[in-house]
């Protein structure tokens with residue numbers, strides 16, 4: 516039985532027995548290769564589920580939206596499961612209200628190209644799940660192009676970095692799609708929407724754009740699971756993963772660990788060690 | 798626009814009430830001289846300094862920002878500066894990544910008894926920012 520057939524069978528069973536009120540997964544891929552999100556509340560609807568790992572969204576995002584409905588099953592790749600872990604660490608979800616159907620991930624491929632997040636993915640397999648559907652995926656070698664681009668960025672002078680980033684972020688139209696698709700960006704009032712006091716200007720002025728992106732990246736430190744949903748959602752193609760990779764690297768190198776990989780540990784920026792490195796402090 | 802020679806930077810300093818602010822006070826009552834470049838904002842603890850404050854100071858035209866709190870282990874609230882230190886580390890790296898000039902934003906620990914160190918720190922930070930010139934990067938200019 517192939518993986519999709521097994522998944523459909525389990526989803527049907529869970530819904531028929533009333534063990535879950537909904538199964539969140541993805542449907543058959545379109546011509547571009549991207550699978551739409553699929554919400555099944557009846558065994559019939561579950562017939563359209565596939566075990567494609569090419570859904571552009573991070574499915575943990577939807578769990579937040581249905582968390583009051585009872586127990587929900589979700590098909591989780593490595594990054595979906597990491598986001599779920601972060602949400603559990605932060606008490607946004609209840610583990611007993613989740614049934615995680617894990618699948619090993621082959622990456623998100625659109626028009627023959629692997630999404631940049633998937634090209635350097637270190638955790639394609641879910642680290643928490645209730646059952647695995649099919650075999651775990653092999654961890655692929657990270658795309659050397661991406662590491663090369665990151666290394667090149669670090670070699671640039673501050674002036675060059677500023678110039679390039681300005682050109683990039685000048686194009687941001689502040690639509691906040693990057694925030695909306697992120698499961699771990701769930702503040703009821705985001706700092707950009709606060710009006711009493713207003714924290715950051717609403718215009719797409721370069722200075723405000725920079726501040727938005729720096730603070731967003733900071734808020735995601737130790738919490739971003741590098742799924743790339745924000746990057747794929749951006750209508751003007753801003754390289755958000757460049758920010759996310761850098762922050763994840765800082766957190767990994769200074770405090771250890773990748774976000775959402777260890778449920779027993781709190782997120783890195785909510786704790787400290789007395790001997791955390793402080794070479795940058797005078 | 799001030800020319801480089803006469804450029805007098807404005808530096809916003811977020812000082813924690815219990816150590817660094819008292820250190821600045823000590824520098825004052827000891828009649829130590831340091832450049833009149835800083836504008837002090839007293840905060841309860843370095844842990845109160847949201848990275849956003851730092852960015853907003855730069856947006857509103859500060860040429861430099863100094864953030865200072867108690868030495869690790871001496872925080873009045875025990876752990877405020879430890880938690881802040883992780884936040885500042887990530888911010889510091891992000892600023893570097895974005896190409897904000899190193900030295901625009903300085904982090905320090907200054908105790909209540911380090912009046913002299915405080916005066917020296919402000920002198921050095923001012924010199925550094927003078928060399929960098931006026932802040933043009935994050936400053937918000939309306940068209």
Ligand code: SF4
Pocket residue numbers: 694699700701702704705706707730731734735
């Ligand atoms: S950008 Fe920050 S404030 Fe806004 S939703 Fe995300 S985490 Fe919350």
Ligand code: SF4
Pocket residue numbers: 573696697698699700735738739740741742743744745746759
């Ligand atoms: S910031 Fe982007 S890459 Fe990180 S978890 Fe959110 S959507 Fe995923």
Ligand code: SF4
Pocket residue numbers: 686687688689690691692693694748749750751752753755
């Ligand atoms: S999705 Fe893109 S354009 Fe929209 S706010 Fe985010 S970075 Fe800016």
Ligand code: FES
Pocket residue numbers: 813814815816817841842843844866867871872873874875877878
């Ligand atoms: S009170 Fe000074 S750093 Fe916390």
